[in-house]
Amino acid sequence: MSGFRHVVLYRWAEGTTIGQQEEVAARLREVAGTIPEVRGFSAGLDAGVSPGAYEFVVVADFAGKDGYLAYRDHPAHRAVVEEFIAPIAAERAAIQYET
Amino acid sequence: MSGFRHVVLYRWAEGTTIGQQEEVAARLREVAGTIPEVRGFSAGLDAGVSPGAYEFVVVADFAGKDGYLAYRDHPAHRAVVEEFIAPIAAERAAIQYET
DSSP: OOOEEEEEEEEEOTTOOHHHHHHHHHHHHHHHHHOTTOOEEEEEEOOSOSTTOOSEEEEEEESSHHHHHHHHHOHHHHHHIIIIITTTEEEEEEEEEEO | OOOEEEEEEEEEOTTOOHHHHHHHHHHHHHHHHHOTTOOEEEEEEOOSOSTTOOSEEEEEEESSHHHHHHHHHOHHHHHHIIIIITTTEEEEEEEEEEO
16 A cells, blocks of 8 residues: 655654653654544664664654645644654654655 | 564765666665565655655564564675665664564
């Protein structure tokens, strides 16, 4: 089934705890579950296999670009970004692509 | 179904063509199709929605970490990395996580 995928990786500010990262993952999962345009969603912490890896990842699937934009701009999503992600984000790598 | 996911984003050297990127995607898909540990695979070029986005992404799914390591170290995969990716890669952002 073709679709549109959003991928974002984060590195966090020094001193960011596992608990804070798990809070981000939980909040994002909660928000994703309330946005009907989100067709698939996963968020997780780095498994520790590769030196130099980023620390946190979100992969979200949509039927198309419009679904992604609805998620990106949804007030509940923006609130999580502003309250939980922005204060600890140090580096961000993102891409969207057709699947 | 729980599993293990590998995500990697690239920025390419200046002057890298769409054709070169599509060649990388095609070679990686071909290799992924021959490695039984690969449970899911997609590779694609940035859709152009977000300024500052990376240019290329690979998302590969496995049953567990060992499946990922088999893919990572597979000679056919290493050959694509060395012949098609390394010569044009400028920046790489990667993570592995449990799904």
